[in-house]
Amino acid sequence: GAVVSQHPSWVICKSGTSVKIECRSLDFQATTMFWYRQFPKQSLMLMATSNEGSKATYEQGVEKDKFLINHASLTLSTLTVTSAHPEDSSFYICSAPSGGAHQPQHFGDGTRLSIL
Amino acid sequence: QQQVKQSPQSLIVQKGGISIINCAYENTAFDYFPWYQQFPGKGPALLIAIRPDVSEKKEGRFTISFNKSAKQFSLHIMDSQPGDSATYFCAALNQGGKLIFGQGTELSVKP
Numbered sequence: 001g002a003v004v005s006q007h008p009s010w011v012i013c014k015s016g017t018s019v020k021i022e023c024r025s026l027d028f029q030a031t032t033m034f035w036y037r038q039f040p041k042q043s044l045m046l047m048a049t050s051n052e053g054s055k056a057t058y059e060q061g062v063e064k065d066k067f068l069i070n071h072a073s074l075t076l077s078t079l080t081v082t083s084a085h086p087e088d089s090s091f092y093i094c095s096a097p098s099g100g101a102h103q104p105q106h107f108g109d110g111t112r113l114s115i116l
Numbered sequence: 117q118q119q120v121k122q123s124p125q126s127l128i129v130q131k132g133g134i135s136i137i138n139c140a141y142e143n144t145a146f147d148y149f150p151w152y153q154q155f156p157g158k159g160p161a162l163l164i165a166i167r168p169d170v171s172e173k174k175e176g177r178f179t180i181s182f183n184k185s186a187k188q189f190s191l192h193i194m195d196s197q198p199g200d201s202a203t204y205f206c207a208a209l210n211q212g213g214k215l216i217f218g219q220g221t222e223l224s225v226k227p
Contacts, residue, residue: 044160104162105162107162110157
């Protein structure tokens with residue numbers, strides 16, 4: 001079945017550091033990928049839509065200069081949290097639809113980001 | 117308009133019982149309704165999904181019931197097992213291809 005791989009699974013770093021998270025579709029191509037943020041015991045909040053070959057589109061209230069998204073190929077999207085601070089600590093999850101924009105979305109296993 | 121409301125927030129069921137989780141939506145343009153299962157520290161996994169032209173879909177112990185006129189849909193887990201203990205999210209796909217998630221239900225199946 002469709003698999004989405006996310007790396008790293010867990011990262012701890014100091015305040016002010018920039019952190020890059022990778023999201024790969026392993027057995028299908030994805031022109032669109034989605035990035036979510038999830039706080040403990042809460043639902044997934046969509047942050048942005050990553051578009052291959054064009055700029056990402058961000059949800060209202062999400063700082064695009066803080067959360068840089070690059071979708072350089074049909075199988076890879078990256079999220080960089082720039083100058084991370086403790087309030088950026090969260091669980092970040094990516095997803096990709098396996099058959100196009102209106103097909104089932106498959107999720108990565110998430111990245112636990114802890115900023116000290 | 118873009119919200120999906122999910123209940124209950126938490127659910128405790130005995131092993132072998134039926135777990136029922138309900139969701140309601142307002143936007144009639146939603147055209148795909150998946151359910152996801154999430155274990156702690158993991159991403160959501162697609163469990164089962166339905167389109168609005170179907171009233172029921174069954175896959176193994178999991179069944180979605182869909183009431184288009186009431187704009188409600190539900191997940192039934194038959195013969196619930198301790199391994200089913202997880203957080204379940206309903207979702208709806210909007211016309212922009214974005215998933216709108218419910219608030220989640222934490223299911224605990226007691227042995």
